[in-house]
Amino acid sequence: MPERLLGQSAPTSYLATILRRDFNERTSLTVGSAPGNDVRIEDAGVRPHHLRVTVVGDSFHVETIDPRARFQMKDSTMSRATLPPSGIKVGRFSLRLSHQRFPAIIVFDPKSPRFKLYKGIKYFPPDLSYHVVTALVPNPKPDTTIILSTRGNRRRAVRVGWFDFKVNGTPCRLEAERLLEPGVGENDLGLFFTDATTKKESYGVGRYLDPERRKDGLYTLDFNRCYNPACAYSDHYNCPIPPEANHLTVAIRAGEMDSHYMH
Numbered sequence: 001m002p003e004r005l006l007g008q009s010a011p012t013s014y015l016a017t018i019l020r021r022d023f024n025e026r027t028s029l030t031v032g033s034a035p036g037n038d039v040r041i042e043d044a045g046v047r048p049h050h051l052r053v054t055v056v057g058d059s060f061h062v063e064t065i066d067p068r069a070r071f072q073m074k075d076s077t078m079s080r081a082t083l084p085p086s087g088i089k090v091g092r093f094s095l096r097l098s099h100q101r102f103p104a105i106i107v108f109d110p111k112s113p114r115f116k117l118y119k120g121i122k123y124f125p126p127d128l129s130y131h132v133v134t135a136l137v138p139n140p141k142p143d144t145t146i147i148l149s150t151r152g153n154r155r156r157a158v159r160v161g162w163f164d165f166k167v168n169g170t171p172c173r174l175e176a177e178r179l180l181e182p183g184v185g186e187n188d189l190g191l192f193f194t195d196a197t198t199k200k201e202s203y204g205v206g207r208y209l210d211p212e213r214r215k216d217g218l219y220t221l222d223f224n225r226c227y228n229p230a231c232a233y234s235d236h237y238n239c240p241i242p243p244e245a246n247h248l249t250v251a252i253r254a255g256e257m258d259s260h261y262m263h
């Protein structure tokens with residue numbers, strides 16, 4: 001996991017998260033400093049009734065309620081916009097417009113008290129034996145499967161195929177999925193797995209690895225680069241839980257360990 005996602009001062013660090021509001025069955029949520037807003041945030045730059053966020057298909061329509069209110073999107077100051085899943089800034093706060101077929105607003109505060117918890121990230125020692133080059137065994141009939149999430153959601157994914165490899169001589173297989181969600185590309189594959197280190201040396205939910213496609217069509221699985229889901233650092237995220245097919249019995253002592261931010 002990039003250190004910037006957990007940095008001591010990064011405005012959208014996992015440690016900066018202070019609030020998540022799911023849309024559930026609603027299509028719109030209001031943001032402002034006054035009581036009664038769905039997302040209440042207080043800052044000199046936030047109006048009592050600042051803006052409304054509406055889900056429109058795979059996008060979000062953001063429109064200010066107070067005529068004096070504005071929000072920032074990158075380097076632009078706006079009063080209304082239709083945006084893909086992305087981030088905007090209101091006062092000192094960053095708001096992530098998260099979709100994943102389960103829309104939500106996640107609030108980041110650069111003054112989050114959780115920054116005091118920062119203690120870095122722990123990794124297993126680098127080990128080249130966990131650097132694997134292998135072929136993707138394609139699923140002859142790619143089917144849709146359900147990936148459960150840490151927030152109880154049922155996230156849809158395509159079962160693209162499998163990767164076969166060995167760990168210390170033991171044959172292993174991992175199922176590769178592509179989440180059917182806004183922002184996920186056609187070639188974006190994910191490996192969500194557990195192993196014999198899970199709940200001991202590594203995070204209890206499991207870990208993730210992004211296969212890297214090579215020019216020759218093979219894939220690199222470098223387990224030294226496997227990482228914890230965001231929910232290892234904040235309960236404001238909706239993380240895939242590894243499917244039963246990806247529960248390895250071997251120990252993968254490579255990549256990110258459990259730094260115990262959520263214990």
